[in-house]
Amino acid sequence: MPELPEVEVVRRGLEKWVVGASFGEVEVLHPRAVRRHASGAADFAARVSGCGVTEARRRGKYLWLTLDSGEALLAHLGMSGQLLVQPRHAAAERHLRVRLPLTARQGHDPEAPQELRFVDQRTFGHLLVDRLVDDGTGTGLPSVISHIARDPLDPAFDEDAFAAALCRKRTELKRALLDQSLISGIGNIYADEALWMSQLHWATPTEALSRSQVATLLAAVREVMGAALAQGGTSFDSLYVNVNGESGYFARSLNAYGRNDQPCARCGTPIQRETFMNRSSYSCPRCQPRPRHARA
DNA sequence: ATGAGGACCTGCTCGC
DNA sequence: TGCGAGCAGGTCCTCA
Numbered sequence: 001m002p003e004l005p006e007v008e009v010v011r012r013g014l015e016k017w018v019v020g021a022s023f024g025e026v027e028v029l030h031p032r033a034v035r036r037h038a039s040g041a042a043d044f045a046a047r048v049s050g051c052g053v054t055e056a057r058r059r060g061k062y063l064w065l066t067l068d069s070g071e072a073l074l075a076h077l078g079m080s081g082q083l084l085v086q087p088r089h090a091a092a093e094r095h096l097r098v099r100l101p102l103t104a105r106q107g108h109d110p111e112a113p114q115e116l117r118f119v120d121q122r123t124f125g126h127l128l129v130d131r132l133v134d135d136g137t138g139t140g141l142p143s144v145i146s147h148i149a150r151d152p153l154d155p156a157f158d159e160d161a162f163a164a165a166l167c168r169k170r171t172e173l174k175r176a177l178l179d180q181s182l183i184s185g186i187g188n189i190y191a192d193e194a195l196w197m198s199q200l201h202w203a204t205p206t207e208a209l210s211r212s213q214v215a216t217l218l219a220a221v222r223e224v225m226g227a228a229l230a231q232g233g234t235s236f237d238s239l240y241v242n243v244n245g246e247s248g249y250f251a252r253s254l255n256a257y258g259r260n261d262q263p264c265a266r267c268g269t270p271i272q273r274e275t276f277m278n279r280s281s282y283s284c285p286r287c288q289p290r291p292r293h294a295r296a
Numbered sequence: 297a298t299g300a301g302g303a304c305c306t307g308c309t310c311g312c
Numbered sequence: 313t314g315c316g317a318g319c320a321g322g323t324c325c326t327c328a
Contacts, residue, residue: 001320001321001322002322036324061322061323076323077322078321078322078323079320079321080320122320124321124322124323125322178322180322180323187321188320188321188322277321278321279319279320279321280319280320280321
């Protein structure tokens with residue numbers, strides 16, 4: 001499931017293959033793919049068709065293409081979404097949801113027309129067209145994601161403000177890490193990996209965290225994400241495919257996630273799986289002891 | 297206002 | 313062999 005590094009790799013792919021091109025006649029094959037576009041599938045297609053693409057941007061797990069109409073084509077990949085650039089006449093993928101034909105641009109062979117495709121098996125992802133608002137630094141941000149916090153790789157990410165907001169929360173640490181309005185880009189896998197690295201239990205009450213623990217945790221988040229990004233957006237999931245259809249999955253040694261009953265790389269104690277928020281959390285019971293004052 | 301938990305969705309795997 | 317249950321989980325929505 002794509003988290004920040006995977007989405008960034010897709011953004012880079014879009015920057016390379018789509019920026020500078022224009023869209024032809026857009027076709028929505030599954031209405032659920034544009035369910036967040038308030039005025040419907042036909043309006044969505046009309047707003048994108050014919051527009052030129054000027055930039056590919058990202059915040060957390062959201063990415064968007066700025067259009068020469070002044071609006072933005074916003075995408076969230078959900079759990080299984082892919083943005084592929086394919087030859088226009090290539091066979092349709094099984095879960096093809098939206099076709100966005102591309103006009104030839106400099107460097108493209110006009111005899112081999114291409115198409116941006118939104119493919120999504122589980123349909124948790126979506127596309128929509130939105131207006132841009134000022135993000136506070138003069139940069140445009142789609143209005144519907146104005147509640148999404150900056151991500152830890154954003155140069156304007158405010159570490160002090162994050163630490164203060166985190167400690168004001170009255171909840172469990174992992175829930176806060178997954179709260180995209182507090183810090184964006186972190187999903188279940190990177191949350192478990194960052195917690196393992198910083199030797200914190202997922203149920204640690206946020207109000208009990210010291211500033212140095214928050215600093216350690218943030219460094220771990222950046223380390224884990226940076227390492228994945230350096231590998232080209234390791235997703236740990238075979239469903240993840242980058243913009244050219246090349247699998248982004250590489251065997252990567254995870255230290256916690258998915259390693260139930262396997263020895264902790266630090267101390268050898270078997271990693272334990274616990275259910276939390278209706279999903280799995282993996283941690284080392286020795287390196288990451290459950291805090292005595294854990295919630296619930 | 298804030299936190300907690302369920303719904304959404306499809307495909308795969310496992311056990312009976 | 314067939315089939316239902318369980319699992320995967322990001323985000324939005326509702327309820328307390």
